[in-house]
Amino acid sequence: MSMNADTMDPKVSINHLYKSYGEETAVKDFNLDIAPGEFVTLLGPSGCGKTTTLRCVAGLERPEAGEIRIGTETVVAPEKDIYLFPEHRNIGMVFQSYAVWPHMTVFDNVAYGLRVRRASGAEIKRRTMNALELVGLDQQADRFATKLSGGQRQRVALARAIVYEPEVILFDEPLSNLDAKLREQMRDEIVRLQKEVGITSIFVTHDQSEALVMSDRVVVMDKAVIQQIGDPQDIYANPVNSFVANFIGVTSLLEGKLLSRDGEVCDVEVPGANGHDGLRIQAIGGEGAQAGDKLFLSLRPEDITLHLDKPEGTGHGNVVQGNVIDTIYLGSFLEGRVRVGEHEIGIQIDHYENLTPGQPVYLSFQPEHGLCLTD
Numbered sequence: 001m002s003m004n005a006d007t008m009d010p011k012v013s014i015n016h017l018y019k020s021y022g023e024e025t026a027v028k029d030f031n032l033d034i035a036p037g038e039f040v041t042l043l044g045p046s047g048c049g050k051t052t053t054l055r056c057v058a059g060l061e062r063p064e065a066g067e068i069r070i071g072t073e074t075v076v077a078p079e080k081d082i083y084l085f086p087e088h089r090n091i092g093m094v095f096q097s098y099a100v101w102p103h104m105t106v107f108d109n110v111a112y113g114l115r116v117r118r119a120s121g122a123e124i125k126r127r128t129m130n131a132l133e134l135v136g137l138d139q140q141a142d143r144f145a146t147k148l149s150g151g152q153r154q155r156v157a158l159a160r161a162i163v164y165e166p167e168v169i170l171f172d173e174p175l176s177n178l179d180a181k182l183r184e185q186m187r188d189e190i191v192r193l194q195k196e197v198g199i200t201s202i203f204v205t206h207d208q209s210e211a212l213v214m215s216d217r218v219v220v221m222d223k224a225v226i227q228q229i230g231d232p233q234d235i236y237a238n239p240v241n242s243f244v245a246n247f248i249g250v251t252s253l254l255e256g257k258l259l260s261r262d263g264e265v266c267d268v269e270v271p272g273a274n275g276h277d278g279l280r281i282q283a284i285g286g287e288g289a290q291a292g293d294k295l296f297l298s299l300r301p302e303d304i305t306l307h308l309d310k311p312e313g314t315g316h317g318n319v320v321q322g323n324v325i326d327t328i329y330l331g332s333f334l335e336g337r338v339r340v341g342e343h344e345i346g347i348q349i350d351h352y353e354n355l356t357p358g359q360p361v362y363l364s365f366q367p368e369h370g371l372c373l374t375d
Contacts, residue, residue, distance in 0.1 A: 014053070035200075041204070042204045110156060169199050212235075227244050258286055268281050279340065296372070296373045
């Protein structure tokens with residue numbers, strides 16, 4: 001689903017959220033509206049505040065300030081002395097540890113929430129089997145959880161979260177305990193199920209590939225503060241600062257200064273050191289920067305072309321000379337590093353080259369494939 005949360009009443013609204021642990025600020029002035037049916041991911045490194053934010057929405061942490069609404073109901077607002085316990089927030093939650101009860105069957109694990117809510121026997125059976133069918137476990141209903149694989153246990157946790165049709169599902173790094181292949185499979189299953197059910201979802205992860213593949217919007221956090229909010233394509237192509245550029249995908253960051261600007265194209269000097277010549281590079285971005293200001297130049301490896309000989313003629317954009325540091329074979333492509341002066345620049349080669357350490361090469365990239373960042 002691709003939607004703007006501002007075009008309709010939000011399903012989740014978080015305003016000026018603040019949470020600390022002693023003198024350490026965990027979440028600072030967090031603001032976000034999430035539209036009905038939207039899949040939003042909170043992304044960032046460990047300790048950035050993403051899980052704390054999720055736990056405040058769930059009711060597992062009490063913030064010192066701010067307000068959270070789910071639908072039309074305010075579930076927490078310390079200034080108004082409002083706090084609803086988790087069981088009164090109509091949310092489902094999928095934990096990293098699955099939290100599946102081993103002494104229960106698959107059916108009983110999923111039906112537990114309905115029984116707590118005193119649903120009728122017929123309704124429990126109907127809803128539980130529907131949820132198990134959605135996650136592909138209807139044939140495993142009578143098996144005990146101890147007999148299930150890690151992926152199957154995660155499916156049980158997912159079915160349990162959706163069985164009573166909550167307004168919102170919260171995912172707390174649910175794929176981190178799975179192996180790579182199963183993690184990819186479950187990632188696709190969660191997206192399929194979320195779209196099929198149409199339920200509003202908040203997903204927490206430190207894995208940028210999960211965020212890019214799964215999300216309608218991504219909220220990038222660092223040091224308790226939101227750094228950027230946007231759809232995956234915009235976050236990747238137009239990071240607002242060097243942290244986001246470096247955290248979302250792979251990039252080479254070169255520090256330089258702005259010499260001049262012609263429209264949206266910046267003329268940047270990347271100084272050399274230890275006897276190395278500096279680089280003169282043209283790139284886009286750097287909004288608001290003045291001549292002489294410090295800039296960070298972000299270069300994505302997939303946007304750089306490798307040449308064994310110096311490219312002749314025009315049309316190659318920026319051309320720099322360097323020496324191969326090393327390469328890593330990754331199956332369908334090679335990943336490498338090239339030293340240009342004192343700088344290391346990452347490259348990806350989608351064909352096989354017999355590159356050796358120290359070998360002289362040339363790198364080229366168009367100005368629109370380099371991004372100048374002011375922070």
